[in-house]
Amino acid sequence: MAANRGQQNGIQLLLAAEQEAQRIVNAAREAKMARLRQAKEEAEKEIVAFRAQMEAGFQSKVAESSGDSGANVKRLERETEAKIEHLRTEATRISQDVVQMLLKHVTTVKN
Structure with missing residues:
Protein backbone atom coordinates (compact mmCIF):
# COMPACT_ATOMS: atom_id res chain seq x y z
CA MET A 1 0.00 0.00 0.00
CA ASP A 68 2.46 82.29 -55.48
CA SER A 69 2.54 82.67 -59.24
CA GLY A 70 3.58 86.32 -58.97
CA ALA A 71 6.78 85.34 -57.19
CA ASN A 72 7.43 82.64 -59.78
CA VAL A 73 6.95 85.10 -62.62
CA LYS A 74 9.37 87.55 -61.00
CA ARG A 75 11.92 84.80 -60.44
CA LEU A 76 11.64 83.67 -64.06
CA GLU A 77 11.98 87.26 -65.27
CA ARG A 78 15.16 87.71 -63.21
CA GLU A 79 16.59 84.45 -64.55
CA THR A 80 15.70 85.43 -68.12
CA GLU A 81 17.27 88.87 -67.76
CA ALA A 82 20.44 87.31 -66.34
CA LYS A 83 20.67 84.90 -69.29
CA ILE A 84 20.06 87.70 -71.80
CA GLU A 85 22.76 89.81 -70.17
CA HIS A 86 25.14 86.85 -70.29
CA LEU A 87 24.44 86.39 -74.01
CA ARG A 88 25.01 90.11 -74.69
CA THR A 89 28.31 90.01 -72.83
CA GLU A 90 29.45 86.94 -74.77
CA ALA A 91 28.36 88.48 -78.08
CA THR A 92 30.30 91.66 -77.33
CA ARG A 93 33.34 89.65 -76.32
CA ILE A 94 33.52 87.52 -79.48
CA SER A 95 32.03 89.93 -82.04
CA GLN A 96 35.44 91.30 -83.07
CA ASP A 97 36.74 87.77 -83.69
CA VAL A 98 33.65 86.92 -85.76
CA VAL A 99 34.07 90.07 -87.88
CA GLN A 100 37.73 89.24 -88.50
CA MET A 101 36.87 85.67 -89.46
CA LEU A 102 34.15 86.83 -91.89
CA LEU A 103 36.44 89.39 -93.49
CA LYS A 104 39.14 86.77 -93.93
CA HIS A 105 36.73 84.34 -95.66
CA VAL A 106 35.18 87.06 -97.83
CA THR A 107 38.49 88.50 -98.99
CA THR A 108 40.30 85.22 -99.55
CA VAL A 109 40.22 84.03 -103.15
CA LYS A 110 40.27 80.31 -103.77
CA ASN A 111 41.11 78.70 -107.08
Whole structure:
Protein backbone atom coordinates (compact mmCIF):
# COMPACT_ATOMS: atom_id res chain seq x y z
CA MET A 1 0.00 0.00 0.00
CA ALA A 2 2.82 2.33 0.77
CA ALA A 3 4.18 1.81 -2.72
CA ASN A 4 0.76 2.53 -4.18
CA ARG A 5 0.51 5.70 -2.10
CA GLY A 6 4.03 6.75 -3.24
CA GLN A 7 3.03 6.30 -6.87
CA GLN A 8 -0.11 8.32 -6.33
CA ASN A 9 1.86 11.13 -4.71
CA GLY A 10 4.33 11.01 -7.61
CA ILE A 11 1.48 11.21 -10.13
CA GLN A 12 -0.05 14.11 -8.21
CA LEU A 13 3.31 15.89 -8.23
CA LEU A 14 3.68 15.30 -11.97
CA LEU A 15 0.17 16.61 -12.63
CA ALA A 16 0.84 19.69 -10.52
CA ALA A 17 4.16 20.28 -12.31
CA GLU A 18 2.44 19.87 -15.69
CA GLN A 19 -0.23 22.39 -14.71
CA GLU A 20 2.43 24.84 -13.51
CA ALA A 21 4.38 24.42 -16.75
CA GLN A 22 1.19 24.99 -18.75
CA ARG A 23 0.50 28.15 -16.72
CA ILE A 24 4.03 29.43 -17.39
CA VAL A 25 3.72 28.70 -21.11
CA ASN A 26 0.33 30.45 -21.27
CA ALA A 27 1.71 33.48 -19.40
CA ALA A 28 4.67 33.66 -21.78
CA ARG A 29 2.35 33.35 -24.79
CA GLU A 30 0.13 36.14 -23.46
CA ALA A 31 3.17 38.36 -22.79
CA LYS A 32 4.42 37.73 -26.32
CA MET A 33 1.04 38.62 -27.83
CA ALA A 34 0.85 41.78 -25.70
CA ARG A 35 4.33 42.82 -26.88
CA LEU A 36 3.37 42.14 -30.51
CA ARG A 37 0.26 44.30 -30.12
CA GLN A 38 2.35 47.05 -28.54
CA ALA A 39 4.95 46.85 -31.34
CA LYS A 40 2.18 47.03 -33.95
CA GLU A 41 0.69 50.12 -32.28
CA GLU A 42 4.11 51.78 -32.10
CA ALA A 43 4.75 51.02 -35.77
CA GLU A 44 1.36 52.43 -36.74
CA LYS A 45 2.12 55.63 -34.81
CA GLU A 46 5.47 55.94 -36.58
CA ILE A 47 3.78 55.37 -39.95
CA VAL A 48 1.21 58.07 -39.23
CA ALA A 49 3.93 60.51 -38.17
CA PHE A 50 6.07 59.72 -41.23
CA ARG A 51 3.08 60.04 -43.55
CA ALA A 52 2.19 63.42 -42.00
CA GLN A 53 5.79 64.59 -42.41
CA MET A 54 5.91 63.50 -46.06
CA GLU A 55 2.52 65.06 -46.76
CA ALA A 56 3.64 68.37 -45.22
CA GLY A 57 6.77 68.32 -47.36
CA PHE A 58 4.74 67.57 -50.46
CA GLN A 59 2.24 70.34 -49.70
CA SER A 60 5.14 72.72 -49.16
CA LYS A 61 6.60 71.84 -52.56
CA VAL A 62 3.21 72.21 -54.25
CA ALA A 63 2.63 75.59 -52.61
CA GLU A 64 6.15 76.66 -53.53
CA SER A 65 5.74 75.76 -57.19
CA SER A 66 2.18 76.88 -57.79
CA GLY A 67 0.99 78.86 -54.80
CA ASP A 68 2.46 82.29 -55.48
CA SER A 69 2.54 82.67 -59.24
CA GLY A 70 3.58 86.32 -58.97
CA ALA A 71 6.78 85.34 -57.19
CA ASN A 72 7.43 82.64 -59.78
CA VAL A 73 6.95 85.10 -62.62
CA LYS A 74 9.37 87.55 -61.00
CA ARG A 75 11.92 84.80 -60.44
CA LEU A 76 11.64 83.67 -64.06
CA GLU A 77 11.98 87.26 -65.27
CA ARG A 78 15.16 87.71 -63.21
CA GLU A 79 16.59 84.45 -64.55
CA THR A 80 15.70 85.43 -68.12
CA GLU A 81 17.27 88.87 -67.76
CA ALA A 82 20.44 87.31 -66.34
CA LYS A 83 20.67 84.90 -69.29
CA ILE A 84 20.06 87.70 -71.80
CA GLU A 85 22.76 89.81 -70.17
CA HIS A 86 25.14 86.85 -70.29
CA LEU A 87 24.44 86.39 -74.01
CA ARG A 88 25.01 90.11 -74.69
CA THR A 89 28.31 90.01 -72.83
CA GLU A 90 29.45 86.94 -74.77
CA ALA A 91 28.36 88.48 -78.08
CA THR A 92 30.30 91.66 -77.33
CA ARG A 93 33.34 89.65 -76.32
CA ILE A 94 33.52 87.52 -79.48
CA SER A 95 32.03 89.93 -82.04
CA GLN A 96 35.44 91.30 -83.07
CA ASP A 97 36.74 87.77 -83.69
CA VAL A 98 33.65 86.92 -85.76
CA VAL A 99 34.07 90.07 -87.88
CA GLN A 100 37.73 89.24 -88.50
CA MET A 101 36.87 85.67 -89.46
CA LEU A 102 34.15 86.83 -91.89
CA LEU A 103 36.44 89.39 -93.49
CA LYS A 104 39.14 86.77 -93.93
CA HIS A 105 36.73 84.34 -95.66
CA VAL A 106 35.18 87.06 -97.83
CA THR A 107 38.49 88.50 -98.99
CA THR A 108 40.30 85.22 -99.55
CA VAL A 109 40.22 84.03 -103.15
CA LYS A 110 40.27 80.31 -103.77
CA ASN A 111 41.11 78.70 -107.08
